[in-house]
Amino acid sequence: MKAKPAELTLSLGILALGIATAIGTAQLPRAGGYARIGPNVAPAVIAGGLILLGIWLLYETLSGGWRNAVADDPAARGEHRFTPSGFIWVSLGVIAQILLIDRGGFVLAQAVLFTAVARGFGSEKLPRDFAIGVILSLSIFLFFVKFLNVNLPAGWLKPLLGGAGI
Amino acid sequence: MGETFGLLMHGFSIALTPLNLLWGFIGTMLGTFIGVLPGVGPALTVAMLMPLTVKLDPTGALIMFAGIYYGAMYGGSTTTILLNTPGESASIATALEGNMMAKNGRAGPALATCAIGSFVAGTIATILVTLLAPLVVEVALKFGPAEYFALMVFAFTTVAAVIGSSTVRGLTSLFLGLLLGVVGIDSQTGKSRFAFGVPELLDGIDVVVLAVGLFAVGEALYVAAYASRLEEKMEQIKGSLWMSKEDWKRSWPAWLRATAIGFPFGSIPAGGAEIPTFLSYAVEKRLTKYPEEFGHGAIEGVAGPEAANNASVTGALVPLLTLGIPTSATAAVLLSAFQNYGISPGPLLFQMQPDLVWGLLASLYIGNVMLLILNLPLVGMWVKVLSIPQPLLYAGILVFATLGAYSLHQSVVDLITLYVFGLLGFAMRRWDIPVAPAVIGLILGPLAETQARRALAISQGDATVFLTHPISASILALSFLLLVLPLLYRLLRRS
Amino acid sequence: MRKWFTGLLAALALASGSSTAQAQPTIKMMIPANPGGGWDQTGRNLAQALISAKQAVAVQFENRGGAGGTIGLAQFVNAAKGDATAMMIGGMVMVGAIYLENSPVNLSMVTPLARLTGEYEIIVVPSNSPHKTMADLVKAFKANPGSVSWGGGSAGGTDHILAGLIAKANGVEGNKVNYVPFKGGGEAIAAIVGGHVTAGVSGIGEFAEQIKGGRMRALAVSSPTKIDGFPTLKEQGIDVELANWRGVFGAPGISAAERDGLIKNLRAATESASWKETLKKLGWSPIYLAGDPYKKFIDEDTKRVAGIIDSLGIKNTK
Numbered sequence: 001m002k003a004k005p006a007e008l009t010l011s012l013g014i015l016a017l018g019i020a021t022a023i024g025t026a027q028l029p030r031a032g033g034y035a036r037i038g039p040n041v042a043p044a045v046i047a048g049g050l051i052l053l054g055i056w057l058l059y060e061t062l063s064g065g066w067r068n069a070v071a072d073d074p075a076a077r078g079e080h081r082f083t084p085s086g087f088i089w090v091s092l093g094v095i096a097q098i099l100l101i102d103r104g105g106f107v108l109a110q111a112v113l114f115t116a117v118a119r120g121f122g123s124e125k126l127p128r129d130f131a132i133g134v135i136l137s138l139s140i141f142l143f144f145v146k147f148l149n150v151n152l153p154a155g156w157l158k159p160l161l162g163g164a165g166i
Numbered sequence: 167m168g169e170t171f172g173l174l175m176h177g178f179s180i181a182l183t184p185l186n187l188l189w190g191f192i193g194t195m196l197g198t199f200i201g202v203l204p205g206v207g208p209a210l211t212v213a214m215l216m217p218l219t220v221k222l223d224p225t226g227a228l229i230m231f232a233g234i235y236y237g238a239m240y241g242g243s244t245t246t247i248l249l250n251t252p253g254e255s256a257s258i259a260t261a262l263e264g265n266m267m268a269k270n271g272r273a274g275p276a277l278a279t280c281a282i283g284s285f286v287a288g289t290i291a292t293i294l295v296t297l298l299a300p301l302v303v304e305v306a307l308k309f310g311p312a313e314y315f316a317l318m319v320f321a322f323t324t325v326a327a328v329i330g331s332s333t334v335r336g337l338t339s340l341f342l343g344l345l346l347g348v349v350g351i352d353s354q355t356g357k358s359r360f361a362f363g364v365p366e367l368l369d370g371i372d373v374v375v376l377a378v379g380l381f382a383v384g385e386a387l388y389v390a391a392y393a394s395r396l397e398e399k400m401e402q403i404k405g406s407l408w409m410s411k412e413d414w415k416r417s418w419p420a421w422l423r424a425t426a427i428g429f430p431f432g433s434i435p436a437g438g439a440e441i442p443t444f445l446s447y448a449v450e451k452r453l454t455k456y457p458e459e460f461g462h463g464a465i466e467g468v469a470g471p472e473a474a475n476n477a478s479v480t481g482a483l484v485p486l487l488t489l490g491i492p493t494s495a496t497a498a499v500l501l502s503a504f505q506n507y508g509i510s511p512g513p514l515l516f517q518m519q520p521d522l523v524w525g526l527l528a529s530l531y532i533g534n535v536m537l538l539i540l541n542l543p544l545v546g547m548w549v550k551v552l553s554i555p556q557p558l559l560y561a562g563i564l565v566f567a568t569l570g571a572y573s574l575h576q577s578v579v580d581l582i583t584l585y586v587f588g589l590l591g592f593a594m595r596r597w598d599i600p601v602a603p604a605v606i607g608l609i610l611g612p613l614a615e616t617q618a619r620r621a622l623a624i625s626q627g628d629a630t631v632f633l634t635h636p637i638s639a640s641i642l643a644l645s646f647l648l649l650v651l652p653l654l655y656r657l658l659r660r661s
Numbered sequence: 662m663r664k665w666f667t668g669l670l671a672a673l674a675l676a677s678g679s680s681t682a683q684a685q686p687t688i689k690m691m692i693p694a695n696p697g698g699g700w701d702q703t704g705r706n707l708a709q710a711l712i713s714a715k716q717a718v719a720v721q722f723e724n725r726g727g728a729g730g731t732i733g734l735a736q737f738v739n740a741a742k743g744d745a746t747a748m749m750i751g752g753m754v755m756v757g758a759i760y761l762e763n764s765p766v767n768l769s770m771v772t773p774l775a776r777l778t779g780e781y782e783i784i785v786v787p788s789n790s791p792h793k794t795m796a797d798l799v800k801a802f803k804a805n806p807g808s809v810s811w812g813g814g815s816a817g818g819t820d821h822i823l824a825g826l827i828a829k830a831n832g833v834e835g836n837k838v839n840y841v842p843f844k845g846g847g848e849a850i851a852a853i854v855g856g857h858v859t860a861g862v863s864g865i866g867e868f869a870e871q872i873k874g875g876r877m878r879a880l881a882v883s884s885p886t887k888i889d890g891f892p893t894l895k896e897q898g899i900d901v902e903l904a905n906w907r908g909v910f911g912a913p914g915i916s917a918a919e920r921d922g923l924i925k926n927l928r929a930a931t932e933s934a935s936w937k938e939t940l941k942k943l944g945w946s947p948i949y950l951a952g953d954p955y956k957k958f959i960d961e962d963t964k965r966v967a968g969i970i971d972s973l974g975i976k977n978t979k
Contacts, residue, residue, distance in 0.1 A: 121394045
């Protein structure tokens with residue numbers, strides 16, 4: 001039986017992570033002071049564990065696939081086929097929010113996130129979603145900034161919204 | 167005993183101040199509201215609502231957290247029964263019979279036996295916590311780093327309970343958590359590890375970012391990719407909400423048995439809530455007079471697991487408050503909530519901040535009463551939450567999830583980390599790698615490492631310190647037995 | 662747009678007659694720590710004092726915690742350049758973190774305004790310890806440094822530095838100090854009371870309760886004069902003085918006149934009843950020092966902290 005590409009990738013990934021950890025660990029200082037166990041000991045143990053687990057996963061992959069794995073056919077899991085657009089829209093929403101939050105401000109970033117995620121879940125009413133997103137994130141912003149006095153970035157809307165303070 | 171009672175009464179005098187009652191009420195409301203959302207379990211609920219408490223004093227904040235914690239459990243059971251989507255593995259057993267009852271038009275009694283059972287189990291378990299915690303504190307006061315390290319080793323056997331269907335994948339998840347745990351400044355020497363020159367990583371990876379990334383972002387990515395266009399079948403609440411005489415008669419022994427099963431599992435630092443829920447389900451199935459109903463909606467099968475879940479979750483407060491050891495993902499998030507307030511749970515907490523501890527314990531009793539009142543008559547309102555269209559629901563979850571991560575340090579780096587954990591969570595969900603071990607590993611790993619190195623520094627590098635201290639040696643021996651006995655048992659059976 | 666808005670605020674403030682000529686309309690305060698800690702308390706209480714002394718109409722906060730305050734410092738250096746209404750809270754912990762982590766930004770890039778408060782340190786032993794005085798402890802320490810374990814806050818922090826200074830004053834090498842770090846003085850308490858470490862070092866406030874309760878014995882304080890009757894290190898022949906100080910910094914590149922204006926605002930704020938109340942409530946000592954002497958103090962403190970961190974052997978190499 002042929003190894004499944006996904007399982008192979010993940011197994012090799014864990015193995016590679018273990019090796020990378022081992023390489024990184026080699027560069028850590030050893031000095032343990034009186035404890036004799038320095039900052040490098042725990043990472044070394046973890047690196048060893050990851051390498052062993054990587055090999056174990058690889059063994060399962062090559063000897064008939066991971067044990068007790070979930071079905072690869074989404075229908076057998078009671079789900080639909082992989083929908084790339086769903087995955088991409090949610091990702092785009094989070095990435096846009098990361099790019100926007102410091103410059104454009106919290107309200108805008110969260111509203112864009114809200115709209116993109118809703119789109120990813122199949123909503124087609126973009127203006128409505130954006131409006132709900134603005135109302136939701138504006139309420140959160142005002143609650144934090146005006147009531148809790150914790151600053152969230154106001155960004156481009158700063159002249160309108162102001163910041164936390166007394 | 168009398169002393170404990172006096173302290174508890176003092177606790178009530180704190181928890182019953184109007185302001186603290188209000189925080190408790192807000193906590194239970196919000197906890198139930200967020201907990202009802204499908205796919206959102208208690209750990210995520212607490213993580214998402216953490217920023218709300220910045221302005222409160224520690225006592226008020228922790229009372230609110232206790233409300234959120236319990237509320238999320240109650241809310242979660244509603245979703246489990248009506249939608250058959252357990253928000254965490256501990257609710258799976260409830261879903262088995264609960265959803266069948268709802269399908270047979272008996273959603274009302276199913277929800278009622280959950281709510282009342284949770285109340286009964288929660289209250290009994292809270293009484294046990296109240297009685298037990300001061301005793302544990304007495305012992306724990308003598309604990310030094312060596313004893314704590316032994317306890318951490320013991321706590322790692324907890325992971326066995328959440329490891330899922332494959333040992334290798336469960337361990338992989340645990341080691342991923344352990345690896346994330348060493349990122350940042352090494353507490354014992356001040357050296358940075360795996361921070362790659364990013365100053366934001368020096369303080370380490372926050373458990374909130376990991377939990378929210380794996381649970382919320384990962385979940386959203388997964389559902390958007392595989393389950394967004396499915397018609398979710400929500401069962402309606404038809405007929406009476408009230409349980410018949412027969413239902414009562416069948417429920418109450420189940421509640422009590424489940425409490426007896428759930429509490430001990432929660433209170434030893436090797437528990438987890440999954441095992442007792444399934445154990446309770448198995449016990450009820452064996453003892454019932456109506457075995458033919460099991461699999462088609464037997465009320466004992468709902469009453470037992472749900473009560474066991476609550477008893478175990480409450481029991482988990484014993485190691486958390488008295489030793490500072492979290493035994494579940496939710497407890498790990500709660501621990502970090504404590505630490506945000508500069509409070510280190512442990513035996514000294516009982517001496518130094520009695521107002522906080524006893525106020526919190528008293529608020530647990532009050533929270534249980536509030537939740538019973540909130541959940542029975544208002545269940546219709548919570549069900550409405552479930553009718554929010556899926557796109558808006560997940561969009562809202564992500565808005566709160568990213569807020570929870572961002573407000574920790576007001577840092578974009580946390581958001582980037584959050585998305586990376588989201589991708590990881592997606593992959594873990596798709597290829598059936600459990601996520602709870604990673605969260606537990608992130609918290610327990612550094613604790614164990616730190617205690618071990620402290621113990622060794624004090625003994626000037628003499629590793630026998632773990633065996634010459636009697637308490638430490640006994641705990642280590644016990645953990646060893648726990649790990650080896652099942653293996654031995656299997657070997658003997660095979661031969 | 663923003664200028665217009667600030668201008669409007671200033672005009673309103675002037676029109677309301679609530680401010681004197683040199684008062685700041687809106688001060689933007691960077692707190693390089695998460696809400697709740699010592700710097701956050703300093704910043705928020707100072708804001709209260711600035712307003713009650715009519716030195717500012719409003720104060721806006723920004724909390725940006727992490728890496729000993731150096732993340733907030735970097736943000737302040739980059740974003741506040743030349744802004745004469747910007748302030749940042751900082752202190753000794755930041756001096757240590759900058760050196761320990763080779764931070765690309767440091768305190769010479771901002772404008773020192775005033776040192777506000779200090780918290781002195783205390784050295785304790787468990788109540789059943791054989792060490793009755795500081796001299797007993799030092800004797801055991803000199804005879805076998807490794808046998809004396811010191812429990813305190815994080816590695817490279819104030820408590821660790823004090824242990825290093827005591828070692829240095831007694832001719833013991835810094836890297837011979839058997840220092841056992843805890844998350845904070847509070848977390849170290851259990852280990853000290855339980856007798857798991859030989860001695861404890863932390864801010865006086867952290868141990869006050871335990872000393873009063875008789876579970877710890879105080880051996881010395883790091884202040885110039887006795888506090889609560891506890892003898893100083895100096896009185897016991899150890900020439901060490903240390904305060905965990907906290908102060909205020911202005912933006913990089915502001916003019917001397919702007920700096921002096923801000924110092925005047927701060928001086929007035931620290932003289933207000935509101936500020937005095939804060940000091941009393943939180944047990945902070947007023948060690949006010951402003952302008953050039955403050956700058957000189959920071960330079961000296963930076964050198965001293967760097968020397969001790971080097972001798973403790975904990976500095977991160979690039």
